Amino acid sequence: MVEATQSEMIRWVPLLPLLGAVVHGLLLAFFRRPLGRTLTIALSCGSVIASFVLSLLLVVELTQLPAGSRVMTDSMFAWIGTASFSADAAFLLDPLSAVMILVVTGVGSLIHVYSIGYMDDDHREDRGFARFFCYLNLFTFSMLMLVLGDNLLLMFLGWEGVGVCSYLLIGFWYSDKWNAYCGSKAFIVNRIGDFGFLLGLFLLFWSLADAGHAAIAFRDIQPAFEHIAANTVMLPSWLSFLPGFPEWNLATLIGLCFFVGAAGKSAQLPLYVWLPDAMAGPTPVSALIHAATMVTAGVYMVSRMSFIYAAAPGASAFIAWTGAITAVFAATIAIAQTDIKKVLAYSTVSQLGFMFIAAGCGAFSAAIFHLVTHAFFKALLFLAAGSVILAMHHEQDTDKMGGLRKLLPITHKVFAFGVAAIAGAPFLSGFFSKDEILLAAKLSHIPGHEALYAIALGTAGITAFYMCRLHFRTFLGESRASAQVRSHVHEPARTITVPLIILALLSIFGGEVLGPATALDPAIALGWLDPEQGNAFARFLGPVLANAQHEVTHAEERWLAVSSVAVAGIGALLAVWMYLLSPGVPVAIRKSLSAVHALVVNKYYVDELYDRVFVRPLVAISDRVLYRFIDAGLIDGVLVNGSAATLRGITNGLLKYAQSGFAQSYLAWMALGTAALVVYLATRAA
Amino acid sequence: MIPITHAVALSGILFLLGVLGALTRRNLIAVLMSVELMLNAVNLALVAFSRQWGNHGGQLFVLMVIVVAAAEVAVGLGIVLSLFRNRESVNVDDASLLKW
Numbered sequence: 150m151v152e153a154t155q156s157e158m159i160r161w162v163p164l165l166p167l168l169g170a171v172v173h174g175l176l177l178a179f180f181r182r183p184l185g186r187t188l189t190i191a192l193s194c195g196s197v198i199a200s201f202v203l204s205l206l207l208v209v210e211l212t213q214l215p216a217g218s219r220v221m222t223d224s225m226f227a228w229i230g231t232a233s234f235s236a237d238a239a240f241l242l243d244p245l246s247a248v249m250i251l252v253v254t255g256v257g258s259l260i261h262v263y264s265i266g267y268m269d270d271d272h273r274e275d276r277g278f279a280r281f282f283c284y285l286n287l288f289t290f291s292m293l294m295l296v297l298g299d300n301l302l303l304m305f306l307g308w309e310g311v312g313v314c315s316y317l318l319i320g321f322w323y324s325d326k327w328n329a330y331c332g333s334k335a336f337i338v339n340r341i342g343d344f345g346f347l348l349g350l351f352l353l354f355w356s357l358a359d360a361g362h363a364a365i366a367f368r369d370i371q372p373a374f375e376h377i378a379a380n381t382v383m384l385p386s387w388l389s390f391l392p393g394f395p396e397w398n399l400a401t402l403i404g405l406c407f408f409v410g411a412a413g414k415s416a417q418l419p420l421y422v423w424l425p426d427a428m429a430g431p432t433p434v435s436a437l438i439h440a441a442t443m444v445t446a447g448v449y450m451v452s453r454m455s456f457i458y459a460a461a462p463g464a465s466a467f468i469a470w471t472g473a474i475t476a477v478f479a480a481t482i483a484i485a486q487t488d489i490k491k492v493l494a495y496s497t498v499s500q501l502g503f504m505f506i507a508a509g510c511g512a513f514s515a516a517i518f519h520l521v522t523h524a525f526f527k528a529l530l531f532l533a534a535g536s537v538i539l540a541m542h543h544e545q546d547t548d549k550m551g552g553l554r555k556l557l558p559i560t561h562k563v564f565a566f567g568v569a570a571i572a573g574a575p576f577l578s579g580f581f582s583k584d585e586i587l588l589a590a591k592l593s594h595i596p597g598h599e600a601l602y603a604i605a606l607g608t609a610g611i612t613a614f615y616m617c618r619l620h621f622r623t624f625l626g627e628s629r630a631s632a633q634v635r636s637h638v639h640e641p642a643r644t645i646t647v648p649l650i651i652l653a654l655l656s657i658f659g660g661e662v663l664g665p666a667t668a669l670d671p672a673i674a675l676g677w678l679d680p681e682q683g684n685a686f687a688r689f690l691g692p693v694l695a696n697a698q699h700e701v702t703h704a705e706e707r708w709l710a711v712s713s714v715a716v717a718g719i720g721a722l723l724a725v726w727m728y729l730l731s732p733g734v735p736v737a738i739r740k741s742l743s744a745v746h747a748l749v750v751n752k753y754y755v756d757e758l759y760d761r762v763f764v765r766p767l768v769a770i771s772d773r774v775l776y777r778f779i780d781a782g783l784i785d786g787v788l789v790n791g792s793a794a795t796l797r798g799i800t801n802g803l804l805k806y807a808q809s810g811f812a813q814s815y816l817a818w819m820a821l822g823t824a825a826l827v828v829y830l831a832t833r834a835a
Numbered sequence: 836m837i838p839i840t841h842a843v844a845l846s847g848i849l850f851l852l853g854v855l856g857a858l859t860r861r862n863l864i865a866v867l868m869s870v871e872l873m874l875n876a877v878n879l880a881l882v883a884f885s886r887q888w889g890n891h892g893g894q895l896f897v898l899m900v901i902v903v904a905a906a907e908v909a910v911g912l913g914i915v916l917s918l919f920r921n922r923e924s925v926n927v928d929d930a931s932l933l934k935w
Contacts, residue, residue: 805935806935808934808935809931809934809935810931810932810933810934810935811927811928811931811934812927812930812931813857813858813859813866813927813928816857816858817858820854820858
């Protein structure tokens with residue numbers, strides 16, 4: 150194992166945002182008086198920006214270590230300690246968490262600044278401003294705990310923390326009951342995933358301890374895992390329909406359990422349903438939590454556990470296929486949505502599917518690369534959508550937009566760059582990361598990888614189509630808003646536009662700067678740069694991840710890139726034709742395929758299906774059996790009130806007559822009792 | 836020397852008389868006197884056993900009982916007096932309000 154460098158600075162990366170959250174929280178909870186506006190901004194944004202600067206310094210320090218030993222740790226205190234099991238409150242900074250903290254604090258800082266402008270508009274609740282920043286800081290802290298945690302337990306703590314903050318922020322405007330419902334839905338669906346995470350954690354720890362190598366810190370688990378990698382488990386007979394029955398690789402089972410957790414957090418089938426509804430929260434929240442950071446926690450976790458998946462080809466194939474099906478499924482839903490944030494939400498689900506395709510194919514660095522570029526362009530798209538929503542006075546329906554290009558020139562431009570980046574326009578950030586994923590799918594050895602590649606490629610085309618459609622319907626064409634609304638539309642404050650421009654620059658150049666992973670880079674293609682030096686990002690992450698090595702010629706790679714650009718181009722041109730040149734076509738399609746259209750608009754009726762199959766039976770059982778029969782009937786009726794009534798019956802009918810009021814009758818009873826006692830003692834002694 | 840059995844038998848008889856008096860007499864003063872009889876029956880037994888075993892603990896207890904009995908009588912007579920002031924009677928059955 151590599152020797153770790155100690156650094157006591159790491160703890161301050163998560164602790165600074167925590168400080169902001171605690172100060173706000175204490176003031177709000179105990180004094181009911183938030184800080185003034187300026188102080189709130191200084192504390193919240195300041196703490197996250199300071200955390201970002203600190204992260205930058207630490208990552209620079211990390212990169213100066215030799216490539217093989219880039220590990221820095223910071224142990225604060227022993228958290229849990231028993232004879233056979235101990236976990237420290239300790240942080241681990243390695244290339245993987247370095248990338249994550251830069252994304253979390255970097256994009257987080259921009260979104261904090263953006264929130265100043267966005268939440269100024271909110272007059273719905275008096276203490277809303279400080280409360281919002283309190284939750285946002287708490288979220289940043291939890292997310293940093295998740296990515297910096299040195300062991301599985303600390304990671305789980307952060308994992309749950311981001312879930313709570315997500316719940317709090319989705320239901321931020323809780324006076325609208327729907328928002329509170331959406332928050333609960335997100336939390337409950339995530340709990341289902343967390344259950345899988347916990348099962349995986351217990352299974353992993355139990356089997357490690359069973360093999361005599363108990364470990365909980367990532368750096369200890371990895372070497373210890375070799376001892377159990379070959380273990381198998383016997384499945385119970387009712388699972389006989391599963392492939393590979395009855396003997397399963399233990400690593401596969403552990404990997405699948407962890408993936409259930411990842412699927413919950415990262416909104417994969419069948420647990421994606423919470424993410425579109427999570428759009429009920431304020432738009433900066435959607436950008437930070439439900440696009441850039443929290444939803445990528447599952448991808449991070451799978452990458453962190455890459456050594457398990459390297460030993461579990463079955464679980465990897467399952468992940469890749471789940472990702473692919475989710476990607477195409479969500480992309481098709483996004484085609485027919487009209488709510489600007491809903492389209493972006495389904496697009497996020499789809500892009501997360503892409504990341505899992507990469508992770509399942511063993512290309513973890515491609516997954517993390519796409520995570521980073523996606524954080525840039527999706528945060529950009531959400532924040533730009535927020536700017537539109539603000540300008541339109543909280544109108545989110547693109548049916549009532551259109552023609553905003555002249556009224557919101559900056560927003561229009563940055564949104565266009567975001568669309569180009571996600572669609573995979575050549576040499577923007579999404580192009581590099583998506584091509585790396587397509588390449589990974591093409592080259593992988595999992596079952597049906599050719600079909601996987603075809604699905605991913607097709608989804609890339611659909612993505613280009615629906616993102617262009619969204620852009621055209623929002624910014625181009627004739628305005629469908631009322632004249633009264635249109636007259637108030639204006640470009641928002643500078644706290645909003647500046648983060649947008651920075652994110653746009655990151656979306657454009659992020660892929661190029663972070664190390665164009667392949668021969669697609671023009672600098673490499675033209676021979677300016679040695680290809681071996683080009684893949685900086687993957688080489689940086691290399692020591693942490695269990696990467697499958699690709700063997701591919703540059704010619705093949707170029708051919709793949711050309712085909713993906715071509716597919717994306719077809720999607721974009723189709724959108725141009727349908728929504729700009731001949732606007733009658735979508736209407737005609739909608740009419741001729743009304744059944745299909747209804748299916749897609751209603752999101753394949755998945756929510757309705759879950760409602761019938763899971764929610765209603767559960768509510769019915771809870772109400773009739775658990776509440777009415779067991780709680781009200783058995784516990785309240787029989788045990789509590791029943792026992793009291795029985796006792797009252799006995800005393801009222803019988804025992805109360807013993808209380809006669811005649812002192813001498815009491816005396817007589819006493820004498821009898823004493824006599825009985827004497828007789829008893831005397832006979833026993835004899 | 837008088838055997839211990841004699842003293843214990845006398846003590847038992849006195850105690851039973853006391854119990855019977857306390858249970859049957861309706862006059863509160865007579866009940867109090869019966870209680871005194873029981874106490875003194877116990878005293879007698881204590882003294883007898885003390886002598887039997889040559890242990891002075893029993894006699895110490897008797898002194899204790901006498902002191903407590905004196906205090907008890909004072910309180911008891913006070914209650915009787917108070918009852919008489921309220922009911923113009925010292926019959927125990929007249930004080931039976933505290934019941935179901």
